[in-house]
Amino acid sequence: MINSSLKTLSQMLASKQISSVELTQTFLTRIQQHNPAINAYIALDTDKTLAQARAADARIAAGNAEALTGIPFAQKDIFCAKGWKTTCGSKMLANFVAPYDAHVISQFDAAGAVNLGKTNMDEFAMGSSNETSYFGGVKNPWDFDRVPGGSSGGSAAAVAARLCAAATGTDTGGSIRQPASLCGFTGLKPTYGLVSRYGMIAFASSLDQAGPMAKSAEDCALMMNVMAGFDERDSTSLNRPKEDYTRGLANMVGAQPLEGLRVGLPKEYFADGLDADVAKVVQAAIAEYRKLGAEIVDISLPNSQLSIPVYYVLAPAEASSNLSRYDGVRYGHRAAEYDDLLDMYMKSRAEGFGAEVKRRILIGTYVLSAGYYDAYYLKAQQIRRLIAQDFTEAFKQCDVIMGPTAPSTAFKAGEKADDPVAMYLQDVYTIATNLAGLPGMSIPAGFAPSTDGKALPVGLQLVGNYFDEARMLDVAHAYQQVTDWHLQMPESLK
């Protein structure tokens, strides 16, 4: 049951083979069993969770259930959920109980889904290993010595360890896709503006985007049906007609369902810096796509090597301003003792934020300062447009871009913790997508051996054109029809 697809669970609930309470209880038991070791969840509230499950059962009994009614999900702790502690992985918000629901949360609530709890994450979504969380690191379910990736590390581990049916995440530079790669599941970062950011705690507003983290493309499609949609409370939310993201999945049958699909391989994504074993897995996946009928074309994204420097100007710039509201005045951490107002600000923020968050606030403050703005912020904005243009050009030659999601498999906890630049390079293949606002996906493509002889998951990245999520999900689904990488789970957690 824990390995079942959302569709199967939905059918089981509808046919009363199982109740939502039973299903929820199954996951709560697993959480009780494994979470102390894995640390995927940082807030649990069994009463609230079971109340939702009971309500879902009533709704199913009343005959007005929707696809996700009664199914238990994990929610990244970046989403405000009324009555839930919402910390964003920070000491600053360690005691903050949200008085309102994020759009994503209310969408799941309206669908009748059950909230299992809030998942661990890098502090304010700043990190690629979940090690910057104030609430401690998260274990990679495939190897407890290793990180799950980040920033959505808690959601990633919860999905991989089957501590939920599926989870939500957010992706500013790769925070859904890189953990999906490192933990071996399917994650989608939608086109910027498709999922409302209302109630999602801001890191870098022009890049942040919520998306599904699940076992399969089909699960992601069902979740997208709930998550995507116009919300007038977010000015960057796109007002477009509702889509059914599952609409093309059933067509992915037969020997060559992807006939005519042009898959672009950017040469820059297969150059130095990519682990050889990871490259091998990615190439094998591409070979599989060829079998499915896809045509492979070589493309170039000439400015892609600039995406990390551009990102590390723009994201910290926005973050430095977004995080100014945590001043100890109205909510959040306030220093116990201080001399005056300035001292209160300084002590509260010095105590409330961790090292990585401080580093980014400093960088961001610097690049926006008088005299530096033009050289850093403005220049970075210009290059951002060039990077987006690269993709526009590329999509004249192909329908979907493929490549590695992350340059390596999961690394050991502590391995990169003291080397921020090495950590930043984890997102070398994912960041450009955020800068361009394009949808990106990671799907399990196999395993690569680690130095200590363990098999670790490898993700294949798909990048689509704007609003091309449905096609990307079809393309991923076709692959998942002929492979079973997405169904694998760690032996020790079965």
Place this chain on the structure above:
Amino acid sequence: MEWEVVIGLETHTQLKTNTKIFSGASTTYGAEPNTQACEVSIALPGVLPVLNKEAVECAIKFGLAVDADIAPRSVFARKNYFYPDLPKGYQISQYELPVVGKGKLTIQVPAGKHGEAYEKTIHITRAHLEEDAGKSVHGAVEGMSGIDLNRAGTPLLEIVTEPDMRSAAEAVAYAKKLHELVQWIGICDGNMQEGSFRCDVNVSVRPKGTEKLGTRREIKNLNSFKFMQQAIEYETQWQIDTLEDGGIIQQATVLFNPDTGETRAMRSKEEANDYRYFPDPDLLPLVVSDEDKARVRTHMPELPEAMKARFEAAHGLSSYDAATLTASRGTADYFTAVVQAGAEAKPAANWVMGALSAKLNAEEKVIADSPVSAAQLAQLLKRIQDNTISNNAAKQVFEALWAGEGDVDTIIAVKGLKQESDAGAIEAIIDEVLNANPAMVEEFKAGKEKAFNALVGQAMKASKGKANPAQVNEILKKKLG
């Protein structure tokens, strides 16, 4: 040396919208602290701004009223600084690309020390939309400072002029004209006590005849025209004295103390702020199309200049009268209502500018709160026109109307003020007066014109003031003829 003062103004006008500029919270003034602070106003984690279209409409109205360029695309930027009344740690404002560009406003500078009254055109540099901050409340709890975020997020239009003004009188005339205009077009309630209209004044001096601007000091947050006049005069003299004593002026922000009448520089630390402006990624650029402008134009009231010209042409009023009647929207509306209710324009103008205005001033009332309605005044004027009452009697009726003693005709009847217009009755009275005052008649016949007026007075007195004075004149003339 002769000095010249150079003045520019930045005015924060609170826009009269129902809700805040980036949220649905109410903007009503005077509510219990923090009762009008929604999750956006208090900047909870995860909240986002959504631009209030009403505020944009106000900005467009202003742009149209001062004949300004309205930007087809303008950008909201974040102005970053920490202060307890600024919940997000940044203010959303417009920086490089404001919604309203260059415009102009013609002011009337009244006669004064400088001589005759004159007109002058003040150039508007820009006007931009931004959100107001909350307020710090000191002393509500002993030894503590509180924060009231009711005002946080109230829409403001900051209107900036070129350094076009050359005296405190010009600056005040501009501020008054602007104050009237924003109320006229309905974008601001103009309440200066409640902070709806606040002026920052940039003042510098230079030797007369030179071009180069002196170093300016900015007088912050003036909330009355009287203080503005005093503050500019003091500041100007202070700068001149400083320079004449061999000192230099340093750029500074100063505050005016109404108790001492002096300006004083705030801590210089305030000026060292680097606001790190950058475009707000939570908001899209503000796009104003020609259609938007056309739509707003259809809700624009007739502007004062146009109305003044119309009053002169349609009602034959003098330029001075027309200007006085259109100096405020309230007066113009009242006058228009009186005329529409059937009164003749000229006497209506005289009454509005005369008796009514005097009474309002004496009781410190605004015309909108006048106890005498436009319909009542029109009725009163009709009764003068149709000879029911004399001008003198009309003044009594007006006082009674003011005191709320009923409608015009009732008051005339109750007070017995109806004018005697029956020729026979008046003739009888005059005969009596002539018989009783032979000496006066003799004087008149001897060529003393004054005696005629004395006889008229006697006749009026004999009629207890009710005789129609025109008829008295006429009949008396005939009899003495």
